[in-house]
Amino acid sequence: MYILSSLALLFGLATASNHVVHDDAWQPDHILRVTAQNYSEACTERYSTLVNGSSPGPELRLKEGQVSWIRVYNDMKEENTTIHWHGLTAYTAPFSDGAPAASQWPIPAGHFFDYEVKPEIGTAGTYFYHSHVGFQAVTAKGPLIVDACNDEPYHYDEERTILLSDFWSAPDDQIVAGLRSSNFTWSGETEAILVNGHSRQQTNDTGDCKLASIDIEPDKSYRLRFIGATALSFLSLAIESHDVQIIEADGHYTQPLNTSFLQIASGQRYSVLLAAKSAADLHSAPRRHFYLQLTTLARPEVLTNFAVLQYPTDDSPADLTTVPSPPPLPVAEIAQGWLDYELAPLHPDPQFPHAHEVTRRIVIDVHQNVSDHVIWLQNGHDWVETTPASPYLVDIYTGRLNPDASYRRAVARGHGFDNITHTFPAQIGEVLEIVWQNQGTVDNGGVDAHPFHAHGRHYYDIGGGDGRYNAAVNEERLKTAPQPVQRDTSVLYRYRKETQPLAPSGWRAWRIRVTSAGVWMYHCHSLQHMVMGMQTVFTFGDRADVLAQSGGVDQAYLVYGGEAYGNETWAPHVQEFK
Known part of the structure; x- marks a missing residue:
């Protein structure tokens, strides 16, 4: 009796909702296509789940208070997928959080789903998106930036997004099978730390991969958006000869905090302000590139990898195929409780619960x-x-x-x-x-x-x-x-x-x-x-x-592969919640 009356309420409310067929006349704000294919990272080819043919996928930019529609195609032949908008509140559109088995049915192979994403006012900052199925997020991910609807509280000339990720040569299904097996097989430790999809190690001396280059100009200020999109690695990160100021953590502005290094775990994001060196200082410097050094923490094996902070030069560009040895900075050790009881919101929050x-x-x-x-x-x-x-x-x-x-x-x-x-x-x-x-x-x-x-x-x-x-x-x-x-x-x-x-x-x-x-x-x-x-x-x-x-919801969302999920022959029947 309870279920019957609940269903009556469910669909009674649903009739008053905004139902739209997203046919060919309707266009999403962004399109992401998830595929599985061979892909080369860290000088190694691996069968990987990709977004728009690469890892990381394209950067998305949304705006506070505005609805964006993001169409996600599952172009894989056998696997389900979803996309989770990591760090964004998704309560305004209940099926758009991207958590399979929790808040939505996953997107079946050969289908697509239109996600309704509306960042709240006051949540301008740094985020990312990733699959929430199995081990796909090791490669199926990309940066997501929410722009403020008003002026930013901090001034800077330009910004750079720096997404950090891990690499394993074994494919996703092999790793998952080993972790879930009664004959337990560990994935092994990460084989490389990638910066914006790039990594090179001493052992890669014959490969064609390169270190990531983060290009900046003298006498400018930069907002560096660091995204901890690693699968396992908890990282310490420092930039040779440069200190920074933390101004954002996980989509919330903070009071400026000076630091010589960051600790970034999987899922965390920090924005920092970096003051570039002056042209006069660089003129007398022996080189115009500086290493960004990353070290894994709290793991049985320590791995140190690099990227390059590169100032413009006509005669001595950074050699992106040579890994510095020894490391230019001391190899980091973990700072237990880093930033605990130190980081403060930019403005006092009256909603803080005592x-x-x-x-x-x-x-x-x-x-x-x-x-x-x-x-x-x-x-x-x-x-x-x-x-x-x-x-x-x-x-x-x-x-x-x-x-x-x-x-x-x-x-x-x-x-x-x-x-x-x-x-x-x-x-x-x-x-x-x-x-x-x-x-x-x-x-x-x-x-x-x-x-x-x-x-x-x-x-x-x-x-x-x-x-x-x-x-x-x-x-x-x-x-x-x-x-x-x-x-x-x-x-x-x-x-x-x-x-x-x-x-x-x-x-x-x-x-x-x-x-x-x-x-x-x-x-x-x-x-x-x-x-x-x-x-x-x-x-x-x-x-x-x-x-x-x-409000009520349509049956299209309540069954696996329902009519809210489009395919080659079917335009999805969508409820627009906001």
Whole structure:
């Protein structure tokens, strides 16, 4: 009876929505075509998932407050795909977050989907897009920049986008099969760090690949947009003979912070201001190029790769095929808790939730376990794309999932997790304090670092530290620190390589106001860890909240390969939500 009445409400509301057929007369703002083919990176040919025939794919530029339609074609022959707009809130168009099994059915092979993307006012900054299926994001990705609708708060002459990624010679399917097999096979450590798709190492002396060149001119100021689009690597980055000023983190402007290096984990983005050297200084310098040095952190093997910051020259251009040896800068070591309690928002945020407003604290213990295969667990549970039979959001619309019942079970169990639906439910109006608690691996006490990413609304990062989370101690520290900034990806540090099995070894704490109904992935952004189960799902609001926010939805979105997904012979039937 509940499902029948829910469906009546669902489609009754849907009749009032803006339904459009996106036929040949309709044109998207951007087109992305996802293919799988042989592609050369780091002097090696690999079968890879690409966007518009390259990795990274084209840079997209959107504008605050404006709807952009982005058509994504899945030109692969067998694989599903999606595109996630990493860091952008997607609550205005419920099926546009790009998280398969959570908020949409994936795009079948030979089909396409029109994503409705509307960056909120106040979210101008640096983002990226990537596939959210399997291991495709190792190559299927590209930069996404949101331009401000008003004047930028910082002045600079020009900007450069610098996207960082990893390289493995093994193809995606082989890596995923090894990670999920009962005969566990690790992917191996990254074989190269790529800058805007380019990398070269000492061992590549016969290949035709080159170091990336970032071209700048003297006497100018530059905004460098760094995008951590790596699959696994947590990187330290420094520019020879140049310091920078951080002005943005994850799409939010910050007060300027001087630094000689950056630490960038998978999923994180930073904008920095760089003052180029003067023409007079360069005239007396022995060369006009300087190395950007990148080093992997918190991994069993250290890899150092390079790019080149290049000033114009007529007689001595940088040799992009020669790798500096020894490295021009000291090889970096990890700075545990880098920027914690230091980075501040550009302007005080009146919406920051204080401790007395917190309605629930949810502690999520994370560790690796070995059963019939190697998995990562959150409060004893793993989550993979096949965990739900259909996407949670679809099940909420059709009445198969009742968030109210999930919420009651989760609260009764005491730690916020509903073990029936494998979700963390929350009600609109709550203020959550979410604590990621690192623990030693079950078999040997090993500890890893994890960049945790939240879909949907950004959270306020209230810090991190060693051992077990102590709310009272952290609250005292917050009293003398700058107001926490909003982030969508922050690092759960490990603080040591190993400890006792299940012993606490580091924590990361967030606060978030539950304001936007929907289904949101919260997960480690290391692709290997995601494939091995280090993901979970938060549902915000009940079914009435979801319907109130979006209205009803058409059946076209609620079945795999439904009429909202176009193909060669079928123009998609689309609901335009905004």
